[in-house]
Amino acid sequence: MDPFVYEALPSRVVFGWGSLDRLADEVDRLGVSRVLVLATPPQRAEAERIAVMLGPRVAGLFAGAVMHTPTDVTETALGVLRETGADATLAVGGGSTTGLGKAIAWRTDLPQLVVPTTYAGSEMTPILGETENGVKTTRRDRRILPEAVVYDPALTLSLPAGLSATSGLNAIAHAVEGLYARDRNPIVSLMAEDGVRALAAALPAIVRDPADREARSRALYGAWLCGAVLGAVGMALHHKLCHVLGGSFDLPHAETHAVVLPHVVAFNAPAAPEAMAALDRALGEGEGDPALRLHRLARAVGAPTALEAIGMPADGIDRAADLAVANPYWNPRPFDRDAVRALIAAAFAGRAPSDPAA
Incomplete structure (x- = not known):
C-alpha cells in the first residue's frame, strides 16, 4: 500500500x-x-x-x-x-x-x-x-x-424532489473529486465511494416518492460523507469551473455542479483509472462509463444537463475558459484553454459527456 x-x-x-x-x-x-x-x-x-x-x-x-x-x-x-x-x-x-x-x-x-x-x-x-x-x-x-x-x-422531507436531485448531485461532485485528489488516501476513498453509492440509490427513490423516509435518511448520510471528503482533500478542475461559472454568471450553485460533473469526469477518466473503478462500483448496475452514467442519473432525476438552461449566456464560454486557466487548481490530467473551452461548450449545450481532447 x-x-x-x-x-x-x-x-x-x-x-x-x-x-x-x-x-x-x-x-x-x-x-x-x-x-x-x-x-x-x-x-x-x-x-x-x-x-x-x-x-x-x-x-x-x-x-x-x-x-x-x-x-x-x-x-x-x-x-x-x-x-x-x-x-x-x-x-x-x-x-x-x-x-x-x-x-x-x-x-x-x-x-x-x-x-x-x-x-x-x-x-x-x-x-x-x-x-x-x-x-x-x-x-x-x-x-x-x-x-x-x-x-x-x-x-x-419538505425539500422538493427537483432541489433534492440537484443538491444530491452537488454532493456527489465533492466525492468524485476526492477519489482522484492529489492528497487522497484510503480512508477518504472509502467515504467517497460509499457517499456516492448512498446518493445514487437514494435520489431516484426520492424523486419517485419524496416522503420515502429511508431514501431521505440515506441521502443525508451520503451528503455528510461527500462533504467530509471535500473537507479532507484538495479541489480540482470540477470545483474550479463551478466557482468560475457561479461567481461570474450568478448561476445556481447545485445546478451548476450537476451540469458540469459528467463532463469533467469524462475529461479526467484517462488519468484516474482507480477513481473511475470506484465510481463505477458506487453507481451500481448500469451500462456505459461513469461519465455517461452520471449524465443519465441527472436526466433520470430531472436535474438540468445544460448550462444554457440555467442561465449562462453563450458569449460567456470564452470568458469562463479564460478565468479557469488564469489561476488553475491542480488536476490529475493537465489541461489547456482549448480543452477547457471545449468542455464548457459541451456542458453549455447539454451534450453527452465525452473526452474533449479525443
Missing part, C-alpha cells in the same frame, strides 16, 4: 430522525448563550420555528443569506451580529446559509452550528467561497469549519 496522510477534522456530528430535539443541548455544549440564527429568505419560517425551540438561547435572526456568499451580505450580517451581541451562529438551510456562517466565523472566530435542510455537504468542510464584484474566491482554514452539525432527515 502506498504511504498516505489522513487528518481527521474536529467537527461533531449528531445524526438521525428527531436529532433536532438535541439542538439546545449542542448549543449548551459549545458553552455559548446567544446564537444568531441564519437563513435564506425562503427558509425564514423554518429558522423562526427553530429559534422558538431554542428560546432565550437566541440573540436574533438574519434571513438574508444568498447564493455564492457575497461579501456585502456578510457585512450586513456582521452588523446584526454586533447589534444583538451574539456569541455564535446557527445556520439553518443549505449551502448558501452555511456559507454565510462560515464567512462570519472567518472574520470573528465565533463558534458555528449548522442544521442542514439540503444535501449540500458544505457544512463538513473548512472551505469558504465568497463572491465580490463578480469574482468568486475560496480559502481553506480550520476557523471556517463548523463546530457542530445536527442532521435530522425530517427537515429534508
Whole structure:
C-alpha cells in the first residue's frame, strides 16, 4: 500500500430522525448563550420555528443569506451580529446559509452550528467561497469549519424532489473529486465511494416518492460523507469551473455542479483509472462509463444537463475558459484553454459527456 496522510477534522456530528430535539443541548455544549440564527429568505419560517425551540438561547435572526456568499451580505450580517451581541451562529438551510456562517466565523472566530435542510455537504468542510464584484474566491482554514452539525432527515422531507436531485448531485461532485485528489488516501476513498453509492440509490427513490423516509435518511448520510471528503482533500478542475461559472454568471450553485460533473469526469477518466473503478462500483448496475452514467442519473432525476438552461449566456464560454486557466487548481490530467473551452461548450449545450481532447 502506498504511504498516505489522513487528518481527521474536529467537527461533531449528531445524526438521525428527531436529532433536532438535541439542538439546545449542542448549543449548551459549545458553552455559548446567544446564537444568531441564519437563513435564506425562503427558509425564514423554518429558522423562526427553530429559534422558538431554542428560546432565550437566541440573540436574533438574519434571513438574508444568498447564493455564492457575497461579501456585502456578510457585512450586513456582521452588523446584526454586533447589534444583538451574539456569541455564535446557527445556520439553518443549505449551502448558501452555511456559507454565510462560515464567512462570519472567518472574520470573528465565533463558534458555528449548522442544521442542514439540503444535501449540500458544505457544512463538513473548512472551505469558504465568497463572491465580490463578480469574482468568486475560496480559502481553506480550520476557523471556517463548523463546530457542530445536527442532521435530522425530517427537515429534508419538505425539500422538493427537483432541489433534492440537484443538491444530491452537488454532493456527489465533492466525492468524485476526492477519489482522484492529489492528497487522497484510503480512508477518504472509502467515504467517497460509499457517499456516492448512498446518493445514487437514494435520489431516484426520492424523486419517485419524496416522503420515502429511508431514501431521505440515506441521502443525508451520503451528503455528510461527500462533504467530509471535500473537507479532507484538495479541489480540482470540477470545483474550479463551478466557482468560475457561479461567481461570474450568478448561476445556481447545485445546478451548476450537476451540469458540469459528467463532463469533467469524462475529461479526467484517462488519468484516474482507480477513481473511475470506484465510481463505477458506487453507481451500481448500469451500462456505459461513469461519465455517461452520471449524465443519465441527472436526466433520470430531472436535474438540468445544460448550462444554457440555467442561465449562462453563450458569449460567456470564452470568458469562463479564460478565468479557469488564469489561476488553475491542480488536476490529475493537465489541461489547456482549448480543452477547457471545449468542455464548457459541451456542458453549455447539454451534450453527452465525452473526452474533449479525443
